[in-house]
Amino acid sequence: MSNAAVVNKPLSNFAWVSPTKYERNVATQESKWIKISVISIALAFFALFLVMPLVAVFTEALRKGFEVYWLALSDSDALSAVRLTLLTALIAVPLNLVFGVAAAWAIAKFEFKGKQLLITFIDLPFSVSPVIVGLVYVLVFGVNGWFGEWLVANDIKIIFAVPGIVLATIFVTFPFVARELIPLMQAQGKEEEEAAVVLGAGGWQTFWYVTLPNIKWGLLYGVILCNARAMGEFGAVSVVSGHIRGQTNTMPLHVEILYNEYNFAAAFAVASLLALLALVTLVLKTWVEHRAGTNASAH
Amino acid sequence: MSSIKSFSVLPGFGLSMGFTLVYLSLIVLIPLSAVFIFTSQLTWAEFWAIVSAPRVVASYKLSFGASLAAAAINAVFGLMLAWVLVRYSFPGKKIVDALVDLPFALPTAVAGIALTALYAPNGWIGQFIQGTLGIKVAFAPLGVLVALVFIGLPFVVRTVQPVLQDLETELEEAASSLGANRWQTFRYVLIPIILPALMTGFALAFARAVGEYGSVIFIAGNIPMVSEITPLMIITKLEQYDYAGATAIAAVMLVVSFVMLLIINALQAWAGKRTGRDR
Amino acid sequence: MSIEVKNLHKQFGSFTALDDISLNFPSGELVALLGPSGCGKTTLLRIIAGLEQADSGSVILDGENASQTHVRERQVGFVFQHYALFKHMTVFDNVAFGLRMKPRKSRPSEKVIAEKVHRLLELVQLDWLADRFPSQLSGGQRQRIALARALAVEPRVLLLDEPFGALDAKVRKELRRWLRKLHDELHITSIFVTHDQEEALEVADRVVLMDHGKVEQVGTPDEVYNHPQTPFVYGFLGSVNLFHGRVDDGHLHVGDDVLHDLGENYGPGSEVYAFARPHELDIVVDTQQVSGLSAKVNRVLSFGLNSRVELDGINSAHGQHFEVELSPQRVHELSLTQGQIVKLVPSKLKLFQRDSLHKDHHA
Numbered sequence: 042m043s044n045a046a047v048v049n050k051p052l053s054n055f056a057w058v059s060p061t062k063y064e065r066n067v068a069t070q071e072s073k074w075i076k077i078s079v080i081s082i083a084l085a086f087f088a089l090f091l092v093m094p095l096v097a098v099f100t101e102a103l104r105k106g107f108e109v110y111w112l113a114l115s116d117s118d119a120l121s122a123v124r125l126t127l128l129t130a131l132i133a134v135p136l137n138l139v140f141g142v143a144a145a146w147a148i149a150k151f152e153f154k155g156k157q158l159l160i161t162f163i164d165l166p167f168s169v170s171p172v173i174v175g176l177v178y179v180l181v182f183g184v185n186g187w188f189g190e191w192l193v194a195n196d197i198k199i200i201f202a203v204p205g206i207v208l209a210t211i212f213v214t215f216p217f218v219a220r221e222l223i224p225l226m227q228a229q230g231k232e233e234e235e236a237a238v239v240l241g242a243g244g245w246q247t248f249w250y251v252t253l254p255n256i257k258w259g260l261l262y263g264v265i266l267c268n269a270r271a272m273g274e275f276g277a278v279s280v281v282s283g284h285i286r287g288q289t290n291t292m293p294l295h296v297e298i299l300y301n302e303y304n305f306a307a308a309f310a311v312a313s314l315l316a317l318l319a320l321v322t323l324v325l326k327t328w329v330e331h332r333a334g335t336n337a338s339a340h
Numbered sequence: 341m342s343s344i345k346s347f348s349v350l351p352g353f354g355l356s357m358g359f360t361l362v363y364l365s366l367i368v369l370i371p372l373s374a375v376f377i378f379t380s381q382l383t384w385a386e387f388w389a390i391v392s393a394p395r396v397v398a399s400y401k402l403s404f405g406a407s408l409a410a411a412a413i414n415a416v417f418g419l420m421l422a423w424v425l426v427r428y429s430f431p432g433k434k435i436v437d438a439l440v441d442l443p444f445a446l447p448t449a450v451a452g453i454a455l456t457a458l459y460a461p462n463g464w465i466g467q468f469i470q471g472t473l474g475i476k477v478a479f480a481p482l483g484v485l486v487a488l489v490f491i492g493l494p495f496v497v498r499t500v501q502p503v504l505q506d507l508e509t510e511l512e513e514a515a516s517s518l519g520a521n522r523w524q525t526f527r528y529v530l531i532p533i534i535l536p537a538l539m540t541g542f543a544l545a546f547a548r549a550v551g552e553y554g555s556v557i558f559i560a561g562n563i564p565m566v567s568e569i570t571p572l573m574i575i576t577k578l579e580q581y582d583y584a585g586a587t588a589i590a591a592v593m594l595v596v597s598f599v600m601l602l603i604i605n606a607l608q609a610w611a612g613k614r615t616g617r618d619r
Numbered sequence: 620m621s622i623e624v625k626n627l628h629k630q631f632g633s634f635t636a637l638d639d640i641s642l643n644f645p646s647g648e649l650v651a652l653l654g655p656s657g658c659g660k661t662t663l664l665r666i667i668a669g670l671e672q673a674d675s676g677s678v679i680l681d682g683e684n685a686s687q688t689h690v691r692e693r694q695v696g697f698v699f700q701h702y703a704l705f706k707h708m709t710v711f712d713n714v715a716f717g718l719r720m721k722p723r724k725s726r727p728s729e730k731v732i733a734e735k736v737h738r739l740l741e742l743v744q745l746d747w748l749a750d751r752f753p754s755q756l757s758g759g760q761r762q763r764i765a766l767a768r769a770l771a772v773e774p775r776v777l778l779l780d781e782p783f784g785a786l787d788a789k790v791r792k793e794l795r796r797w798l799r800k801l802h803d804e805l806h807i808t809s810i811f812v813t814h815d816q817e818e819a820l821e822v823a824d825r826v827v828l829m830d831h832g833k834v835e836q837v838g839t840p841d842e843v844y845n846h847p848q849t850p851f852v853y854g855f856l857g858s859v860n861l862f863h864g865r866v867d868d869g870h871l872h873v874g875d876d877v878l879h880d881l882g883e884n885y886g887p888g889s890e891v892y893a894f895a896r897p898h899e900l901d902i903v904v905d906t907q908q909v910s911g912l913s914a915k916v917n918r919v920l921s922f923g924l925n926s927r928v929e930l931d932g933i934n935s936a937h938g939q940h941f942e943v944e945l946s947p948q949r950v951h952e953l954s955l956t957q958g959q960i961v962k963l964v965p966s967k968l969k970l971f972q973r974d975s976l977h978k979d980h981h982a
Contacts, residue, residue, distance in 0.1 A: 058429045062509070067690055068516035068670055069427075069509050075522075080428055083420040084436070090490050091442050093465070094454035101457050140363045143356040151353050153345040159360070161605065166368055168597040168604075170551025172571040173590045176578065177371040180378055185583055187374065211367055234350050244351035266444070273447025275554035276571065280578065293449040293554070300453050300558065309457075312450040319445035326445075327438045510703035513670050516690045517697040518717035519772055528716070532707040 098316045101309035113299075113307035114314065121287045122295035122311070125203065129291060130271040133210040137267055141218025142260070146248075149226030150234060160223065166215040174212045175280020178205055201283030206291065209277040214267045221263035222256055229255055258333035265329065269322040273315060372594070379591040382584055390588040395564055396573055402481055403570040407549035410488035411496075415542045418496025419534070425497070426504040440497050443490055448554025455487055456559040479561030484569060487555040492545030499541035503534055503611070536611030543607055547600040551593065620681045620775045620808050621646045622667060627676035629662055629832075636662040637673065638832035644776075647806045649799070651813055651823035655855070659832040660812045661780055667810065668778050669693045680775060696774030696807075700781040702765040704753040710764050711736055711749040717772035739767040742801070759790040763797075770805075779811035783818060795822050816856050820844060828852050850971045853894045860895045860941050860963075862912065863973070871968070874935020878965060879910045890973035897944035899967040902928060904953055911962025914941055916955045926950040933960065 063069040071079075103110055113119060144163060148156060166174070180186050182199040192199060199205045233255070237247040253260075275293040282289045284298060292315055299308035345353060379387065390396070424430075425437050443451065459466040459478040469475050477483050507530070515525040553571040560567045568576075570593060577586035622644040629637040636659045644650050652660040665671040667678055669690035677686045685693055704713050714736045718727055727735070740746040743763040753761055762782060769777060782798065783791040799822050802809055813819050819826050820840040828835040828843060828851070836848045847853040854861070864873040866889045871878040878893070903911055914930040917940075925944045932939035941963060945953075955961070 055429065055431055058431055058433075060429050061427060063427045064429060066509055066513070066670070067672065068513040071522055076428060079420060080424050080430055083417065083424040084430075086417045087421060087436060087439075089465075090486075090493060091439055093458055094451060094490065095439075095442065095446075097454045097457050097464070098450060101454075136363075140360065143363075144360040146352060147356040147360055150350050151345055151348055151357075153353075153357075155344070159364075161601065162364060162369065165372075165601070168547050168551070168601045169372070170553065170571050170574075170590075170593055170597070172553050172574050173375065173551070173593060176574060176586055176590050177374050179578065180374040180583070180587065181371050183583075208367070212371070215367060231348075231350060238349050238351075247350070248352070269445045273445075273450070275447060275449040276552075279553075280575065293447045296447075296449050296453065305457075308453060312447075312453060315447045315450045319442060319447070319450075322445040323438050323441055326441065327434075508701070508703065510699045510701060511705065513690070514697065514699060514703040514705075514768075515716070515720075517668060517670070517693075517695060518720060518768065519691050519694075520716070520720040521691060524720050528720075529705055532705075 095316060095320075098309055098312050101305065102313035104309075105306040109306050110310045110313075113304075113310035116307070118287050118290065119295060119307075119311055122290045122292045123314075125206070125290065126272050126292045128203070129207050129210050130268055132207050133214055133271045134264060134268050136211055137214055138218050138260070138264060140215070141222050141263060144219045145222035145226045145256075146252075148223050149229075150231045163216050163219050163223075166212055169212075171213055171274065171276030172280060174209055174277035178208055178212075178281050182208075200281050201285070202289060205281035206278050206289060209281050210271050210274050213274050213277050214271045217267035217270065218260065218263035221259050221266070225256055225259040226252075258329055258336060262326065262329045262333070265322055265325050269319065272318060375587055375590050375594055378583065378587040382588060386584070387588050390585050391592050395568070396570070396589060398565045399568045399570040399573045402484060402567065403550055406481065406484045406488055406569075407546050410485055410492050410549050411542045411546040413485075413489050414492045414496045414545045415538055418493055418541060418545075419500055419538060421493075422497045422500040422504055426501060441494050443492075443494050448491070448552070449558070451490055452487065452555040452558035455490060455555065456483070459483060459486055459559060478559050479563075479567070481560075481567050483559035483561065484556050484567060487559050488549040488552060491552050491555055492549050495544040495548060496538070496541035499537045499544065500534060503537040507533065536607060536613075540604060540607040540611055543600060543604045547597065547604065550596065550600075622776055622808060622810070623679040624663070624667065625677045625679065627663065627666060627673045627678075629659070629666065629671070629673050635832045637666070640676070640832070640834060642827060642834065642837070644808060644810060646808050648824045649802045649809045649811070649822065651811055651819035651826045652829060653813055653816060653819040653826050653855075654829035654835075656814055658829045660814075660829050663829070664778050664780055664810060664812050667776075668695050668697045670697070694772070694775045696769030696772065696777040698762075698765045698769050698777070698779040698782055700784050702753075702761045702785075704761055704765060704768070706753050708752075709749065710740070710745070710751050710753070710756070713753070713764060714739055714768045714771050716768065735771065736767075739771055742770075743767045757790075758786045759794055762786065762794060766798075766801075770807075774807070777807050777809040779809065781813060782811050783813070783815075791818075798822060820856075828855065830855070847969070850892060850894070853969060853971075858897055858942060860897065860900060860943075862893050862936060862939070863890075864893055865890055866970075871970070873912055876912045876934070876962075877910060878912065878968065891970045892973055893965075894969040894971070895965045895967065897927065897942045898925070899965055900941070900943045901949075901964045901966060902943055902945065902953055902955070903962045903964050904955075904959075906960055906962055911964045912936065912941075914961060914963050916957055916959045916961060918957070919950060919955055921947060921950060928955065930961070930963070 070076075144159075148160065179200055182188055182192060182205065184193065184200075186200075199208070233251050234247050237251045242250065273293060274291075275297070278291055279294060279297070282291070282294055284290060284294060286298065290298065292311055296308050296312045296315070299305075299311065382390075421440065425433065425440075456478050457463050459469070461467060461470050461476070461478070463478065466478055469477055475482065477486060511529055511533075512525055515529045520528070551571060553569070553575075556569055557572060560569060560572075562568055562572060570589065574586045574589050574593075577583075577589065624640055624642050627637050627640040629635075638659075640659075640663060652663060654660050662671060666673050669678075669685070669688060673686070677684050679685065680693065705716065708716070715732050718732045718735065721727075737746060737749070740749055743766060745760055745763055745767070748756065748760060748764070753764070756764065766779075783794055786794065795818060811823070820843075823840065825838065826840055826843050827837050830851045836843050836852045838846075843852060844856050847856060853859055862873050864871045864878070866872075871891070871893060873893075906913070913933050914936070915933050916928060917931050918929040920927040920929070926947050926949075928943045928945060928950070930941040930943065932941065943963065
């Protein structure tokens with residue numbers, strides 16, 4: 042608790058990075074050793090739990106050389122898994138995008154009873170285990186499910202087929218866009234839209250020229266996260282897929298099959314593609330946050 | 341319509357609300373109700389027999405126990421990480437900040453096999469831990485914990501970080517000018533303000549961990565009575581075409597999820613009140 | 620206890636917040652730091668408190684150099700502009716905070732703390748709010764609680780940053796009077812920062828006027844208001860008419876117009892700025908009178924105690940606006956019409972050498 046030296050201590054421990062405002066303020070700074078210890082512990086934890094797994098994916102994928110890696114990726118089953126994954130995302134993301142915009146419009150721009158309940162329902166899919174998501178579609182569309190007999194009679198396959206995979210994916214990615222847009226549009230209020238209507242704009246014009254420019258970054262943010270989850274979903278899809286190679290395997294399911302066959306190099310090769318997707322997602326996400334931030338501060 | 345909705349000059353309420361409700365019902369609400377409708381076809385005795393079978397009870401213990409432990413670990417280290425990201429300057433901070441969201445972006449199956457590779461008896465970390473401490477991580481309950489820590493970390497960081505960012509430095513300046521030392525300021529001024537957000541992050545991490553499947557099944561080893569998680573029990577029953585069994589366990593999990601959702605909503609309301617932030 | 624600052628200098632990047640400030644705050648006085656935003660007054664207050672470090676110079680508390688003393692050891696009471704009350708604590712706990720944070724050996728018992736807190740709450744007349752939370756209080760009440768909290772640790776000096784800045788006009792006036800009364804009871808050396816001249820002149824024993832990181836003038840409210848020493852002070856305190864002219868044979872030449880009786884000696888040919896308060900100007904309708912400044916009547920505002928006449932400069936003063944304050948009778952006598960050309964005759968003029976103004980010419 043000696044006080045003489047505490048005031049003029051170094052600001053940042055690293056000369057080449059500029060200190061935060063907390064490091065410059067005598068009332069919000071800690072002693073150098075506490076600071077270094079906390080940074081070390083936090084970063085060690087970060088490295089152990091986040092960096093190491095990521096590194097492991099790529100090292101395992103390339104362990105047997107680039108040729109094996111390339112072979113695993115150009116395998117026809119792998120390629121059809123990639124195609125199915127893209128197809129699924131291509132259906133699920135736009136549907137949830139439209140839903141997200143509609144829900145946010147209704148919730149943010151109008152006052153009605155039961156709004157809070159509706160928001161809770163929209164959030165619901167986040168708290169349901171993916172396995173249960175798969176299960177509910179089996180209960181509805183499976184052979185013994187509600188529509189089972191009718192579907193068999195009409196020769197329509199949903200479970201253990203592509204429609205089931207798409208449905209399960211839509212469920213697990215359901216809230217992503219909506220929950221990004223609702224708080225954003227609520228914060229923006231409805232004055233600008235009302236001004237547009239007063240000036241004679243129609244509904245679609247108002248949305249297109251006034252609302253959309255205001256929410257585009259939030260929208261993009263939601264879409265990026267929605268897409269990452271859609272391409273990466275495992276549990277829910279696993280239940281309804283039936284794991285038919287070359288037909289109902291998405292990339293994550295293909296990883297599982299290869300892994301369970303002890304074909305580790307191939308499993309990690311396909312996994313590395315998904316890890317790359319994750320990294321691209323994070324880069325895009327950071328970029329959008331940055332853009333949205335500079336946009337917000339420019340207003 | 342006019343009775344539930346107040347007047348507005350803006351168009352599109354009917355269309356957007358109609359689409360929202362139809363889509364929500366078709367994709368989420370009606371399918372989810374199937375769990376409870378199927379479960380209600382069981383007698384109470386049947387239901388109880390399924391959900392209290394020893395193997396299922398063992399899975400609850402593991403799922404809830406490991407989820408609680410993982411959320412607690414994440415609360416401690418997540419708070420530290422959020423603190424470091426907001427308060428301190430160090431090289432590579434932006435990269436660390438971006439990578440915190442990795443568990444949100446990385447497919448769970450990929451995380452699962454990566455963690456298994458690391459913590460397996462011959463893996464980078466596994467051989468070290470097993471060699472020096474004699475503790476088995478992968479293919480044991482501890483492996484489940486590791487996977488759940490990975491999955492839950494961003495929940496804590498991302499709920500605490502904005503609260504830390506919005507904290508006025510004036511509060512700490514006031515505490516300091518009143519003679520409080522750094523630890524007292526942290527303990528009596530900062531922690532009470534962060535606490536609701538920290539608990540929200542804890543609850544979110546816990547809720548996610550309880551239902552997690554993809555990252556866990558690879559590393560868990562799935563030994564009956566030892567390292568089976570509850571979602572795996574549902575899968576196992578389904579694979580045996582035991583729909584009633586799967587549905588009953590799912591009903592139990594859903595009820596837990598709904599309770600968690602209520603708790604999280606209440607926590608968020610509390611956090612909003614405590615920090616003066618509106619959600 | 621006295622406060623002294625010597626040669627303080629503070630730089631934020633390329634912005635000079637404090638430029639060689641030396642000041643003496645005698646014991647027991649209530650001093651206002653007054654100036655426009657960005658003049659450095661808050662920085663000076665925060666440096667005295669120990670919340671900010673000066674680049675050079677020293678802070679001397681009670682004859683002791685405190686420059687290296689941490690804020691928590693300086694024993695200063697600081698009241699923040701937005702109060703910085705701890706939202707999760709009751710009013711009682713907020714006020715008790717400083718006492719409870721003391722090291723165990725000097726910490727009073729809870730009973731003593733409770734007595735002391737209640738005494739302070741009585742002093743600020745809010746004893747009945749002890750169990751409330753800050754969110755349940757009005758702005759004025761929060762301000763008084765913040766003050767009670769700062770006083771609880773028996774600070775050697777009391778520092779207040781824009782104490783009334785966040786309050787509405789009516790509460791502000793009330794609290795101003797109350798603060799003055801409180802100071803007369805406690806006699807604790809106090810400094811408060813404000814950008815509101817009325818507030819500074821009404822409350823403080825002495826006023827320190829600051830601009831661009833420099834002290835412009837120090838004095839009693841009467842001194843600084845009636846005898847401004849710099850053009851900045853003249854312009855900052857009260858409204859003022861400014862004209863630019865040249866001194867020649869004891870007269871001030873403003874364009875083609877000539878003003879007599881300067882009362883101050885300036886060398887012939889000196890370029891000067893002349894200041895006159897609105898009430899120090901009279902209007903003469905007879906434009907034949909040579910000694911006066913030509914102007915055109917724009918608007919006559921007749922309400923309140925005094926009437927105001929707004930005029931536009933003509934000839935060399937084109938584009939300039941003047942404001943004259945007259946009694947309603949005088950306005951009635953003159954019966955001015957819009958667009959009428961009149962002469963402005965100063966009863967008092969204050970001249971400053973032109974180069975002394977260069978600094979805030981742009982302000």
